[in-house]
Amino acid sequence: MRLALFQPDIPQNVGACIRLSACFGVELHIIEPVGFDFGDRSMKRAALDYGPLGHMTRHPSWESFQATRAPGRLVLFTTKAATTLSDFVFQPDDVLLFGRETVG
Template identity: 50%
Template sequence: MSLALALFEPDIAQNAGTLARTSACLGIGLHIIEPAGFPVGDAGFRRAGMDYLDRAVIHRHASFAAFESWRAGENRRLVLCTTRAAIAYTGFDFSESDVLLLGRESAGVPESVHERADARVVIPLAAGTRSLNVAVAGAMILGEALRQTGGFPG
């Protein structure tokens, strides 16, 4: 079992496509929890994913409940990447069975999803700044999780 990346109702096709490309290049699965704010596979998604989309392993879940059913069956820990966490991602002990969940660009995740998370991590930011682009944040946290678990390909 390897790390997985999940996007909660993504708003922006280009960010989702970038994370699909990242997942393909790093050999991990990408889970898209719908509804998305764009048709999965639209031009922006394909453009950002470029020729790597054919290599990406993308799992689509019709709802958060469907995703949670899958996760329970796989016995995976849910690690929410959020600005509302107290633990820096560099100080968290990742496991190779973790699913890293990123929220919507416009609104994050609802409180009900926060409550379902087994852990929450944050990227510490400079004073006066609010957040990073979701694709950048996802890549940073995924990189640390792969470093800790020895999950980089090759």
């Protein structure tokens, strides 16, 4: 399973995902542009000391992400889904895609 963040705006959320990537060995894909500087103190604080251990790839665009994405379903997270999270059946090669926090 892999995580992808599409144009994230909140550095603390990215930092938390970096921690998750490091602790669970999950690939993390950041699709740019982002709404902050990667040197942001808030992101570094949220990532703690796990930053170098994370499996993060930065993509300059959606097209770049798509061109290099490994096979597997692209699972979009939204508040408007027809299926609830608890009813959804995840697969090991899924890519979990989260959109911009400020617009969805």
